Amino acid sequence: SRGYPQIYYGTEIMLDGIPGDYQGHRFTFPGGWKDDKRDAFTPEGRTAKENEVFDYLKKLLNYRKENPVLQNGKMTQFIPENDVYVFFRYNDEKTVMVICNNNDTETVLNTKRFAERIKDFEMGVDITSKKTFNVKEPIKIPEKTVLLLELGYWR
Incomplete structure (x- = not known):
């Protein structure tokens, strides 16, 4: 619903989207393919800020999962x-x-x-x-x- 906080694909690493496009279109997630320069699926492949956001979001999602x-x-x-x-x-x-x-x-x-x-x-x-x-x-x-x-x- 409009106005509710939402999590989009890539939010866990602050992935940007196409400027001005509010339909949730995001750039390609780094990692998972042999030609990718880095792998954001692992802590080592993420920046310090990306890990901070990832860990924060993980806490939120686990709390949601564990609390009916x-x-x-x-x-x-x-x-x-x-x-x-x-x-x-x-x-x-x-x-x-x-x-x-x-x-x-x-x-x-x-x-x-x-x-x-x-x-x-x-x-x-x-x-x-x-x-x-x-x-x-x-x-x-x-x-x-x-x-x-x-x-x-x-x-």
């Missing part, structure tokens, strides 16, 4: 404000808050408008960095960042 709440949980979306989109996936066992900051600068997110979804929780743990956030307080989100916070009661 992201596959078939209920969803509550909030209308984006100031280029920040927030939605929740939840079931009887778990709640995940997804915050997408599309700004070019750090943004402070006031969480009061999400009271209906966060009222039973104190903290959120970022599933990639393990950093904790008090979800009852404003949250600083770096520019062009997506945070996935697993909500709970820990301190």
Whole structure:
């Protein structure tokens, strides 16, 4: 759907596409053929930045695979404000808050408008960095960042 974060072929190594073509057309993935100059299918064939993105995406995808709440949980979306989109996936066992900051600068997110979804929780743990956030307080989100916070009661 329009506006949802998406993963395209090659996203795992920041593969570029054809400028101005928003249909997902990407350049050829490096590796897999004998004439390729490098093999991005292996850590050794990727740049340091490509490995950083690959490892980050691997964490996200493994988390999704291991957590049914992201596959078939209920969803509550909030209308984006100031280029920040927030939605929740939840079931009887778990709640995940997804915050997408599309700004070019750090943004402070006031969480009061999400009271209906966060009222039973104190903290959120970022599933990639393990950093904790008090979800009852404003949250600083770096520019062009997506945070996935697993909500709970820990301190």
